[in-house]
Amino acid sequence: MSFERIKPHFPWITLVVLILIVGIANPSFFDPAGLLTLVSDVVPLFIMALGMTFAIYIGGIDLSVQQLANLVTVIATVYLAEFGIAVAVIAIVAGFAIGVISGFVTTRLYVPSFVSTLAMGFVALSAAKFLSGQRALYMDAELRDASFGWMFGNTAGIPHELAIAVVLLVVAWFLQTRTTFGRALKAVGSGELAAIASGLNVDRVKILAFAISGVFAAIAGLLFSVKLSGGDANLANGFLLLAIVAVLVGGTPLTGGVGGVVNTAIGTLIVMVIRSAMVYLEIDATQQQMVFGIVLIAAIALTIDRSKLRGVVK
Amino acid sequence: MTDITAQSAPGARFLTRERIIKWTPLLVLVFLVLLFPFFEWLEDFGAGKEHMYLADSRFFSIRNAARIFIAATPALMVAIGVTFIIIMGSIDLSMEGTVSVCAVIFAFAFIGWGGTLASWAWLAIPVALLVGAALGFINGLVHVRLKIPSFMASLAMGFVGTGLALLLTGGDRIRVEDELFRSLLTVRWFNFPIMVYVAAVMLLIAWFIQSRTTLGRNFYAVGGGEELAHASGLNVNRVRIMGFTLAGVFFAVGALLAVGRIGIAETATGNNFMFVSITSVVVGGTALWGGIGGVWNTLVGVLIVNVINNGMVVIGLPNFLQDGVLGILVILAVVLSTDRKSVSFVK
Numbered sequence: 001m002s003f004e005r006i007k008p009h010f011p012w013i014t015l016v017v018l019i020l021i022v023g024i025a026n027p028s029f030f031d032p033a034g035l036l037t038l039v040s041d042v043v044p045l046f047i048m049a050l051g052m053t054f055a056i057y058i059g060g061i062d063l064s065v066q067q068l069a070n071l072v073t074v075i076a077t078v079y080l081a082e083f084g085i086a087v088a089v090i091a092i093v094a095g096f097a098i099g100v101i102s103g104f105v106t107t108r109l110y111v112p113s114f115v116s117t118l119a120m121g122f123v124a125l126s127a128a129k130f131l132s133g134q135r136a137l138y139m140d141a142e143l144r145d146a147s148f149g150w151m152f153g154n155t156a157g158i159p160h161e162l163a164i165a166v167v168l169l170v171v172a173w174f175l176q177t178r179t180t181f182g183r184a185l186k187a188v189g190s191g192e193l194a195a196i197a198s199g200l201n202v203d204r205v206k207i208l209a210f211a212i213s214g215v216f217a218a219i220a221g222l223l224f225s226v227k228l229s230g231g232d233a234n235l236a237n238g239f240l241l242l243a244i245v246a247v248l249v250g251g252t253p254l255t256g257g258v259g260g261v262v263n264t265a266i267g268t269l270i271v272m273v274i275r276s277a278m279v280y281l282e283i284d285a286t287q288q289q290m291v292f293g294i295v296l297i298a299a300i301a302l303t304i305d306r307s308k309l310r311g312v313v314k
Numbered sequence: 315m316t317d318i319t320a321q322s323a324p325g326a327r328f329l330t331r332e333r334i335i336k337w338t339p340l341l342v343l344v345f346l347v348l349l350f351p352f353f354e355w356l357e358d359f360g361a362g363k364e365h366m367y368l369a370d371s372r373f374f375s376i377r378n379a380a381r382i383f384i385a386a387t388p389a390l391m392v393a394i395g396v397t398f399i400i401i402m403g404s405i406d407l408s409m410e411g412t413v414s415v416c417a418v419i420f421a422f423a424f425i426g427w428g429g430t431l432a433s434w435a436w437l438a439i440p441v442a443l444l445v446g447a448a449l450g451f452i453n454g455l456v457h458v459r460l461k462i463p464s465f466m467a468s469l470a471m472g473f474v475g476t477g478l479a480l481l482l483t484g485g486d487r488i489r490v491e492d493e494l495f496r497s498l499l500t501v502r503w504f505n506f507p508i509m510v511y512v513a514a515v516m517l518l519i520a521w522f523i524q525s526r527t528t529l530g531r532n533f534y535a536v537g538g539g540e541e542l543a544h545a546s547g548l549n550v551n552r553v554r555i556m557g558f559t560l561a562g563v564f565f566a567v568g569a570l571l572a573v574g575r576i577g578i579a580e581t582a583t584g585n586n587f588m589f590v591s592i593t594s595v596v597v598g599g600t601a602l603w604g605g606i607g608g609v610w611n612t613l614v615g616v617l618i619v620n621v622i623n624n625g626m627v628v629i630g631l632p633n634f635l636q637d638g639v640l641g642i643l644v645i646l647a648v649v650l651s652t653d654r655k656s657v658s659f660v661k
Contacts, residue, residue, distance in 0.1 A: 115645070119640075122640055125638070248466050286485065
């Protein structure tokens with residue numbers, strides 16, 4: 001097998017190598033129950049990263065996901081008593097709407113997605129602060145279990161959370177590889193001018209990509225809210241950069257058109273392994289952030305397939 | 315026919331499209347500066363009070379201008395640093411880490427070497443600038459040598475920086491209480507504290523580098539078309555590494571001013587600089603795809619963002635609304651200053 005053919009497989013090879021390193025250094029890492037807990041804990045981050053993949057796949061970025069998730073935790077907590085399980089619909093509609101507005105501002109008003117999504121994130125933050133009255137809110141435990149208790153059970157040893165993540169991954173994968181929309185995404189990501197020239201409605205594809213990102217961020221927020229049984233305008237803070245990192249480490253570069261949702265699954269697992277490794281390898285709390293950064297550089301240097309970065313590396 | 319005549323007499327019309335778009339950010343700034351006093355006037359008018367527009371404004375006063383400038387100076391330094399990178403068409407997200415590390419190392423060196431500017435502790439200032447340059451240099455090396463796109467390389471370097479600051483402080487805050495150093499904030503010349511003049515001098519230096527040195531020209535050459543720059547014999551990689559190093563120095567100046575402003579150096583000193591500075595750069599009219607804009611645009615952009623933030627507080631806009639209004643105004647400012655005819659699509 002030539003070097004060129006191994007390249008696309010670097011992300012999961014990196015993952016396996018990392019797991020082996022941590023496992024050999026501390027065999028208790030391989031404890032199945034512990035691993036399952038680790039993986040379930042990373043599910044909200046994974047869902048957010050999954051949505052972000054679509055924005056990055058077309059060469060943009062979505063910086064509103066964290067604030068959107070914050071907003072959804074507040075919406076879910078405030079309206080749970082009134083609407084029950086239907087708050088999920090409200091959350092998803094909110095995510096879709098904010099994504100569509102971001103996409104519209106980006107494509108029709110020519111504001112770079114870096115700025116438009118950041119600004120829409122601020123709008124979402126304002127809405128979250130308004131709805132929550134700037135306080136941390138708590139869900140009624142009974143109501144929560146009645147509507148969303150199914151999210152956190154166990155069936156045959158598999159946490160339902162994990163099942164939700166797998167279902168969403170399959171949906172995203174189907175969208176990306178088995179639909180015309182997915183093909184259009186690839187075309188836009190690989191070369192926008194060519195996609196325009198071949199008659200594709202590029203604006204609509206891009207707006208939809210941001211909308212999908214918004215919907216996934218909303219689902220992540222909902223899950224998070226139910227998990228922590230509350231809502232707060234700052235609850236999901238700290239997720240944004242990790243979600244971006246998860247997408248990038250998985251091998252979906254910011255230039256677009258390469259990588260995809262399966263890469264993001266691998267990327268999220270890499271982030272998870274690096275972070276939990278520091279606990280297993282007993283790295284001092286004050287050193288963890290720095291070690292994380294250095295390992296991250298190494299992981300990115302290994303996983304990105306430079307032959308597919310068109311032209312120059314900016 | 316009309317096209318040809320329009321091209322042959324470019325100076326004929328004073329208000330060309332390009333010229334209007336070029337000056338839009340400044341017009342937006344002027345508009346905002348006049349807008350907030352209007353809300354004050356409206357409030358007093360509703361209450362039936364005497365109110366001379368502008369003359370009686372709390373927003374449109376020297377005191378408040380000083381307040382806006384004080385808040386803006388550290389962000390301006392960071393934004394100028396990242397402007398050079400954005401002109402090259404790259405991006406630098408490492409500023410939060412770099413600012414924290416420079417602030418913390420400066421504080422340790424300053425206190426360790428005497429604790430007052432009147433002693434050898436002044437050496438802490440060049441040390442901080444060197445640390446900033448070194449971090450920027452490493453950032454550039456990681457980006458160029460490992461061929462990692464600058465977004466990812468600098469984001470990861472930012473984590474390393476924040477981590478390093480945390481490692482150095484162990485989570486503690488370091489107080490810098492030297493009166494001579496704090497005179498950056500406390501001593502005022504013509505109503506404005508010294509830090510504003512320091513920032514003005516740095517701005518002039520940045521403008522000099524941008525427009526009067528080969529390095530500055532090269533930034534635009536790389537941003538305008540890298541293959542072309544490379545083909546014409548420019549060592550693009552060297553320009554990039556120097557750009558990131560220069561940005562690091564400006565981040566360090568930002569760190570010094572931030573410490574001078576609040577008198578504390580800690581891991582969180584760098585927080586919030588990333589999104590604010592890049593937003594300011596874009597609002598000022600520098601294009602994220604490179605080659606367009608410069609440090610004067612960044613000055614206007616930073617002032618726009620800070621005027622909005624300050625104005626919303628002065629007119630008493632409810633706290634929960636402020637983030638959203640800032641977001642919408644930022645979008646509007648960028649929309650107004652984008653030349654839609656010169657861009658085919660935006661990522």
